[in-house]
Amino acid sequence: MFDAKLRPLIDPPLNRIGMALSKVGVTANLLTFAGLALGLGGAFAIAFGQLAAGLVLVLLNRLLDGLDGAVARANGPTLLGGYFDIVADFAFYVSIPVAFGFLDPANTQAALVLVASFVLTGVSFLAFAVIAAERGEKTAAHGKKTFFYSTGLAEGGETIAVFIAFALFPASFVPIAYGYAALCVLTVFQRSALAIMQFTD
Template sequence: MLDAKLRPLIDPPLNRVGHALASAGITANMLTLGGLVLGLAGATAIALGHIGAGLALIIANRIADGLDGAVARVKGPTPLGGYFDIVADFAFYVSIPLGFGVFAAGNTLPALVLVASFVLTGVSFLAFAVIAASRGEETDAHGKKSFFYSTGLAEGTETIAVFIAMCLFPAWFPVLAYGYAALCVLTVIQRSALAVIQFKD
């Protein structure tokens, strides 16, 4: 919901750094892999009870994720880069709830519910992208991407905001997890309604 609105604010500084990294020979795929390592390390830190370190690594992951896109815009996005980027994103997204699920026994069920809701949103997102691409449809609402990005109530910005809240208030993880899972389900419903309108023959 907020991703497209934040693009005009975050893209200019990211693009400047992206140009410098690209000039230094850093590739988008290097940043994608590095960001994934940082994100999984953050989930591991949370599982081990180092919540502050986990928060720092989550933020580092998001910076790397923004920079890989900036570098890709310099050299031109590739299908392989787009594939690695979305796989790394979803691997990171599911790892954080799993980290909290391991951290405290009372977090297990809400963590599973949240991961399940991420699977649903991921499937709806990718299915929408595949069908939109097959119809030749395009959008630049989220910047230049390797494939069609449909909007929704629960997007990357909202997810990271919830992850940060979980790290700042770990005792509230179950409430935050159930609440965000409900928003993810609403996103699937919203995207499905959009599909009915947009893909209707």
């Protein structure tokens, strides 16, 4: 919901750093995998009760996720890079609720519901992208991407805000998780309504 509005603010500094990194030989894929390693490390830290360390690693993951795109824009994006980026993103997103489920068994049911909602949101996002590509449609709302990024109520920015809330208020994991899962499901309905309007010939 807020990602497209944040892009004009965050892209210029990221692009400057990305250009500098590309000049010294850093690749976008290297940053993607390094970011994934940090994100999964954050999930492990959370699972073992190290919430502050986990939060730092989560934020570092997001920084590298922004920088891999900036380096890709500097070098020229590739389809393989786009594939790795989206797979790494969803692997990271799923790992954090799972980590909180390991942290406290009382969180398990809410964590499962949230992961299921992430799967539904991801499927709707990717299905929309595939059909949009078949129709030759493009959008720059989320910056230059290797495939079509459809806007939704629950996007990356909202997800990270929720993960930060989990780390800062772990006792409130269950209600926050259920609330965000509901927003993810609403996003699926919203994206489906958009598909009906956009893909009905």
